Amino acid sequence: MLEKHVLIIATELGINVRQVAATAVLLEEGGTVPFIARYRKERTGELDEVKIMSIRDRLEQLGELDKRRESIVKSLEERKLLTEVLQVRIAAAATLNALEDIYAPFRQKKRTRATTAKEKGLEPLADLVWAQEVTFNVQAGAKEYVGREWQIDDKKGTLTLEDALAGARDIIAERISDDANARARMRSLYAEKGVIKSKVLTGKEEEGAKFKDYFDWNELASSAPSHRILAIRRGEAEGFLLSRLTPPEEEALAILEQLFVKKKSAAAMQVREAVHDCQKRLLGFAMEGEARLSFKKKADEEAIRVFAGNLRELLLAPALGQKAMLAIDPGFRTGCKVVVLDRQGKLIGNDVIYPGKSEREKDEAVGLVKACVKKYNVEAIAVGNGTGGRETEAFLRSLGLPATIQIVMVNESGASIYSASEAGREEFPNHDITVRGAVSIGRRLMDPLAELVKLDPKSIGVGQYQHDVEQTALKRSLDDVVVSAVNNVGVELNTASKHLLAYVSGLNSRVAGNIVAHRDENGPFKSRKELLKVAGLGPKAFEQAAGFLRIRDGEHPLDTSAVHPERYPLVEKMATDIGCTIGDLVSDSAKRSRIDLKKYATDEVGLPTLNDILKELAKPGRDPRAQFEVIQFAEGIHTMNDLKPGLKLTGIVTNVTAFGAFVDVGVHQDGLVHVSQLADTFVKNAADIVKPGQKVMVTVVEVDIPRKRIALSMKSNATVDSQRKPGAPQEAGKRDLQRHTGGGVASGAKPAPAVDWFTLAQQKK
Secondary structure, three states: OHHHHHHHHHHHHOOOHHHHHHHHHHHHOOOOHHHHHHHOHHHHOOOOHHHHHHHHHHHHHHHHHHHHHHHHHHHHHHOOOOOHHHHHHHHHOOOHHHHHHHHHHHOOOOOOHHHHHHHOOOHHHHHHHHHOOOOOOHHHHHHOOOOOEEEEOOEEEEOOHHHHHHHHHHHHHHHHHHOHHHHHHHHHHHHHHOEEEEEEOOOOOOOOHHHHHHOEEEEEHHHOOHHHHHHHHHHHHOOOEEEEEEOOHHHHHHHHHHHHOOOOOHHHHHHHHHHHHHHHHHHHHHHHHHHHHHHHHHHHHHHHHHHHHHHHHHHOOOOOOOOOEEEEEOOOOOOEEEEEEOOOOOEEEEEEEOOOOOHHHHHHHHHHHHHHHHHOOOOEEEEEOOOOHHHHHHHHHOOOOOOOOEEEEEOOOOHHHHHHOHHHHHHOOOOOHHHHHHHHHHHHHHOHHHHHOOOOHHHOOOOOOOOOOOHHHHHHHHHHHHHHHHHHHOEEOOOOOHHHHOOOOOOOHHHHHHHHHHHHHHOOOOOHHHHHHOOOOOHHHHHHHHHHEEOOOOOOHHHHOOOOHHHHHHHHHHHHHOOOOHHHHHHOHHHHOOOOHHHHOOOOOOHHHHHHHHHHHHOOOOOOOOOOOOOOOOOOOOOHHHOOOOOEEEEEEEEEEOOEEEEEOOOOOOEEEEHHHOOOOOOOOHHHOOOOOOEEEEEEEEEEOOOOEEEEEOOOOOOOOOOOOOOOOOHHHHHHHHHHOOOOOOOOOOOOOOOOHHHHHHHHO
């Protein structure tokens, strides 16, 4: 069966069968995605992580399909219903829908109108009507059943002429509903021409105002963006909206009549009536349910893709590096919590300052900050971007501190989650949540990746409808992103937390905890091979993890690099062949240039791996993240009251969604750059233009203080309409919105109204 799966996946992904087969074997042997992508390039033909994850996921899906296939075959065998023809059809079913369609007529059902009719003995009449012979007299045939007595459970009665015909039609309607071809045709119709309609529930207009765009909505489901599908579903779940997804009724009936109404006869008219009943009562609801789930799945996939992309950018944000740090969690009324961290992020001390109160308290704050800077040789100051953050930044910049000290605003999203988390309590059991939050802010500046892995990714604030999508799929995708990011950067073995180590290829929370415990008991690791002394870390885990762990100043010069220990002998041979040490290869580019890689190429270690080794020798353990850049907001712009239409500002992208990007301009309220305002040209995907953490220049288009809304533009010719009412979308935005959504609506459907994107932004949270 695995061979069949390999062929299917190779065709779907457009890659070589051998590549898929090799990847499947490596996965089955316990290989992780990062390990396979990095250290088994020759076997996979240099497949990247995305392709390897696609193979892994598809193998699992096909495995689940096979399990369902086996379950169906077993059920049919037990009931002696399995024929050779049926077995062939079941084996050939390529999708779960196709498989369930084949099984539908044989599925054990609860009592239905059709089963009741059969119990009344009406199936022979249904067979005669179903045949639609011109010579068959429907009335006469039905009269044969008139007067027959029936008893089902505690109910009994006598059949009338209409009872007989209605029962026959019920049986036929169920046959039509169970027909695999009919279901496939109708499934396609719902997918291609289904229209999603939503209305507000009576009396919920005021309470459900945030969903007002969907109070009377009509849109072709196949072209509806994911955020609208999810918004409507949330409105339904919260009890404000009612929605339906239906195709053109006439076309649906025409398809079924073409399939089942074969002749012009009285019997055919009965079948036609059964067709209409089937669509209205059975098949229509079944297909609507399937279609809604299908569109929900697609919307989920898009939302998860956006979330995963944002998370990856955030995790791989530039790190300031190991600096003696002063970190401040601002709070002018309750005081600013100040912590001092050493270069490894260890908490040295903490205090509270009140720079926004009396002159005496301000003087005390000045003294404390300057004293800390001098005593601990502070190299950087991190300030949370919460309430009072800009005022705190201004206060610090007024102190005349040495120019070498970088003062950086830090996105504190999720810091409060860490403060109250088990991880925070475990790390700082004797400090309150304010201290933990300030520590998290400082560490996030030092190394965003190392700090963010301690949080549930959903709490970081870069998702879109993350609570509405399928949670298992979301967790799988986000875990993949975190694992990929951690292993891409590499982890310093002697300083990493157990939370960070747990994401290293081949490790888990238990083994990560054992590594930290071993480190605490025995001191820093001197070499990678010492990992084999850690409880629960066997040869397989070592193989998967070792290349991603770094030991600064380790016994072996390659322990600080991404060269896998299994390739140390190969590098040692390279050094011996040109008469030098491995250290010489690292420090001397002239010596590296003398290495003839082709000389060392084998079937197991080819040029891809050899080139990777040479790159590592040039820059051992290099950090793939971009260079850190301090981004400073405009002076004098601290609150929304300071913003005016037309003002041009520096901002930082905080979140990217399907409908645009949110940008922090330093006023404690993110502004929205709608997708139509991201560039001078048409933009289909916001992620093609901006990424979380990116520095951008924006123009303020609108400021609505009562509703806390800031509309921004990144267009070079951004226009500002000072007469426009707050919240009213620009005409250009409307036109771009039509282009963004494909500009079309279903036949007979109402054009999509202009969306209140700020309301949508609130819904996504």
